[in-house]
Amino acid sequence: MNGSAPLTAAPADKTRQGGGTGIAPETTTGGTDVEYLKSLQRRRPFGVWFKDKGWRHLVGCIVTVFAVFPLLYVLSAALNSTGTLVGSNALFSKIDFGNFTALFDMPSRPFARWFGNTMVVGGVTSAATVFLGAMAAYAFSRMRFTGRRVGLLTLLLLQMFPQLLAVVAIFLLLSGISEVIPALGLGSQLGLIMVYLGGALGVNTYLMYGFFNTVPQSLDEAAKIDGASHAQIFFGIIMRLVTPILAVVGLLTFIGISGEFVIASVVLTDPDSQTLAVGLYSFVAQQRSENWGVFAAGAVLSAVPVMALFLYLQRYIVSGLSAGAVKG
Amino acid sequence: MSDTELREDTDPAQSSALDAAPTPSGRLAGSARPRRSGPEGVKGTIAKIVLLGLVDALAVYVLMMLFLSQSWLALGVSAAVVLVINWIYLRKGGLPAKYLAPGVLFLLVFQVFVVMFSGYIAFTNYGDGHNSTKDDAIAAIQLTAQKRVPDSPAYKAAVLTKDNTFYLLFTDPQGKASLGNTETPLAEAPGAGKDSTGKANALAGYRTLNFQEIVANQQSILDMTVPVSANPADGTLRTADGSNAYQFKPSLKYDAAADTFTDTTSGAVYRDNGKGAFAADNGETLSTGWKIDVGMENFARAFTDPSLRGPLLGVILWTFTFALASVALTFALGLFLAITFNREDLKGKKVYRILMILPYAFPAFLTGLVWSGILNPEFGWLNQNLFGGAPIGWLSDPFLAKISVLVVNLWLGFPYMFLVCTGALQSLPSELDEAARMDGAGPWRVFRSIKLPLLLVSIAPLLISSFAFNFNNFNVIFMLTGGGPRFADTDRDIGATDILITLVYKVAFGQGTGRDYGLASALAIIIFIIVATVSAISFKQTKALEEVNS
Numbered sequence: 001m002n003g004s005a006p007l008t009a010a011p012a013d014k015t016r017q018g019g020g021t022g023i024a025p026e027t028t029t030g031g032t033d034v035e036y037l038k039s040l041q042r043r044r045p046f047g048v049w050f051k052d053k054g055w056r057h058l059v060g061c062i063v064t065v066f067a068v069f070p071l072l073y074v075l076s077a078a079l080n081s082t083g084t085l086v087g088s089n090a091l092f093s094k095i096d097f098g099n100f101t102a103l104f105d106m107p108s109r110p111f112a113r114w115f116g117n118t119m120v121v122g123g124v125t126s127a128a129t130v131f132l133g134a135m136a137a138y139a140f141s142r143m144r145f146t147g148r149r150v151g152l153l154t155l156l157l158l159q160m161f162p163q164l165l166a167v168v169a170i171f172l173l174l175s176g177i178s179e180v181i182p183a184l185g186l187g188s189q190l191g192l193i194m195v196y197l198g199g200a201l202g203v204n205t206y207l208m209y210g211f212f213n214t215v216p217q218s219l220d221e222a223a224k225i226d227g228a229s230h231a232q233i234f235f236g237i238i239m240r241l242v243t244p245i246l247a248v249v250g251l252l253t254f255i256g257i258s259g260e261f262v263i264a265s266v267v268l269t270d271p272d273s274q275t276l277a278v279g280l281y282s283f284v285a286q287q288r289s290e291n292w293g294v295f296a297a298g299a300v301l302s303a304v305p306v307m308a309l310f311l312y313l314q315r316y317i318v319s320g321l322s323a324g325a326v327k328g
Numbered sequence: 329m330s331d332t333e334l335r336e337d338t339d340p341a342q343s344s345a346l347d348a349a350p351t352p353s354g355r356l357a358g359s360a361r362p363r364r365s366g367p368e369g370v371k372g373t374i375a376k377i378v379l380l381g382l383v384d385a386l387a388v389y390v391l392m393m394l395f396l397s398q399s400w401l402a403l404g405v406s407a408a409v410v411l412v413i414n415w416i417y418l419r420k421g422g423l424p425a426k427y428l429a430p431g432v433l434f435l436l437v438f439q440v441f442v443v444m445f446s447g448y449i450a451f452t453n454y455g456d457g458h459n460s461t462k463d464d465a466i467a468a469i470q471l472t473a474q475k476r477v478p479d480s481p482a483y484k485a486a487v488l489t490k491d492n493t494f495y496l497l498f499t500d501p502q503g504k505a506s507l508g509n510t511e512t513p514l515a516e517a518p519g520a521g522k523d524s525t526g527k528a529n530a531l532a533g534y535r536t537l538n539f540q541e542i543v544a545n546q547q548s549i550l551d552m553t554v555p556v557s558a559n560p561a562d563g564t565l566r567t568a569d570g571s572n573a574y575q576f577k578p579s580l581k582y583d584a585a586a587d588t589f590t591d592t593t594s595g596a597v598y599r600d601n602g603k604g605a606f607a608a609d610n611g612e613t614l615s616t617g618w619k620i621d622v623g624m625e626n627f628a629r630a631f632t633d634p635s636l637r638g639p640l641l642g643v644i645l646w647t648f649t650f651a652l653a654s655v656a657l658t659f660a661l662g663l664f665l666a667i668t669f670n671r672e673d674l675k676g677k678k679v680y681r682i683l684m685i686l687p688y689a690f691p692a693f694l695t696g697l698v699w700s701g702i703l704n705p706e707f708g709w710l711n712q713n714l715f716g717g718a719p720i721g722w723l724s725d726p727f728l729a730k731i732s733v734l735v736v737n738l739w740l741g742f743p744y745m746f747l748v749c750t751g752a753l754q755s756l757p758s759e760l761d762e763a764a765r766m767d768g769a770g771p772w773r774v775f776r777s778i779k780l781p782l783l784l785v786s787i788a789p790l791l792i793s794s795f796a797f798n799f800n801n802f803n804v805i806f807m808l809t810g811g812g813p814r815f816a817d818t819d820r821d822i823g824a825t826d827i828l829i830t831l832v833y834k835v836a837f838g839q840g841t842g843r844d845y846g847l848a849s850a851l852a853i854i855i856f857i858i859v860a861t862v863s864a865i866s867f868k869q870t871k872a873l874e875e876v877n878s
Contacts, residue, residue, distance in 0.1 A: 132431035139427035198438025310689035
């Protein structure tokens, strides 16, 4: 009996699904059908229901608790002005905004500056990355030249070696630069952005290249016949058609850069110029338990924009992620 | 879902652009064809000239600064780069280069060059005490190894300030006044005003600090060492209280002809030991050395130095374990969840999905820090609430710390695998499933023999890049445990959860232990080699996998 139960349930589900998403006008017959099947379902014993779907809910609940708990914990710690690690253990026992006011009231740890710095560094880097990557992808997708295949393969290879491996060399290079042009060397956000742009090509170009190829070439040709220059085709036609992938690459870059710690911690030494990742780390590096509440408030404030953006554009990001994989 | 969804997203954009396309091209057809280099062409040319002009102006500034600092090699390379850029954009044709040049330039400097530079540093002894040329090191030794000249006269001193810089005004026993600071050697100050005791205390253009100001700036005043002359061997003047000063001379005397330092009191002779430092006959070296090429020594040291070899092997082993286990765990949980929720008719599926994606959206660097609070042995939530305050060392016991790191990385990584696996599962044709069931295969058999192999084809490249990513997953480790708990059998800052990249960071920029850029770069080169080998092998494997399946 146990063996046959899922079999009978499966076709029932299929039809119900068809009734739900299918043609709306046929409500009379479809409706009774659904009701009949629903009554069938209701009559199923708990064991059968559990074997078919209940365990899925159980798994869902367990994993959801695992996934959400740390987030609730940090939110509760942020709202609890007791401020220490021990004081944060009773979740949501106390709700006030003391930590948030304290956060913006520390001259030695300028949270507002860090937030601004992260937005500037992340924003400029991702805008420039999108632009540089799109130009390269346009060349690879629309032009045929010697070294094209090798170039694409090289980009694919280079992404295996993240920049942070060369952090020592980057540090020494920037300290050399700061002796000549201090504005681009150690301690300067402009220097940091330049370093990040070294990774502008690579995986991004590959993602964009795949997407550019889906835009029909006949569009360019039509425009070319009408007398458009290559720049007009690029800015006027291609860039507008590939907006989704530009958004994905820009967002992924922004998320990546705003959480980048290694290079930023080495380049940005002055607290006023640091980014959130470097600054918030310094919050808890030495006295983890004393500063906990204020750190949690900072963590919540810095996570919220990124998470909101991510969830808002979730569909595009997911498709971008797996498109990179499937096409790569 | 992956591919199809992407297409779906573009389709409306494409069709709307197709609708819109006739407008600009129509205008172009009407106006642009008779005069091809018409307004648009002029605008483009102007934009090009302006942009190139800006770049060149910046380049000229950089070249001038390089010229002034006499960095001839950098000057030559930069000049060549500027010429190439101008050639690319000013010549006719060569269109691909015009689009590729900016990105490639940054790529070459900040990805390719820095990697080669790492390779070079790995063969030097660059680091604390070895960060400059030999001449700089000799001057620095003479400046730092100073002793008060025995029975030397006491100078009277006053602290002056000008443009936020401090100066010391000295009066020697003969009553002669002279002025200087650390950067400017002593120079006579004839016009100095004197007080009743004959001590010079004022100078036109400078302001004299009062007692409170001297106390407030005590540290920077005590740190001032005023060279008596431009020659460091002549010694310096220093003050301990802002009112009296004494002459100090190098306790190590440099003999330029023999290239040796002699300790003026003990008479010990320090010679260039060929390893970038001056060493005495008994092996004692002076702390300030200079940068030299040391060949393979950094690599040899990594695998022979007893305080490094054992821990390093442990770190390499753990790096592999961590990366492999992270991929395996996240993939297993992600795939399991994807299968669990791959039912159209499951109530609340969307809610589960959103809630389970949240960890992926949470910034990675914060994850480690937040979890370090939860897992804190003394005050953390886990021990206090679930284990009744028992001090279980989730982050301080070597084994438990490894488990904790893996669990936290699972938390961070499973949503990604869940999303990717869901996409791949949904793109499998449902007929396969039905046909197999018709043939009498059970759900496990269908999964094991049909779905999993097909899934692996599209997911394998992702698993490889996930491995490469976790191999260098700095943030989770560094923010959660900082690499700790430290190994007991070494005095270096290496711990049970350190992976290679955190070790590189700690060796190069660690607090407390000196910076050793040479060793750090050597370790980075080792990572390069490992990652390259692993990805080469695994990509070959996946190609084989693809061929087998197709």
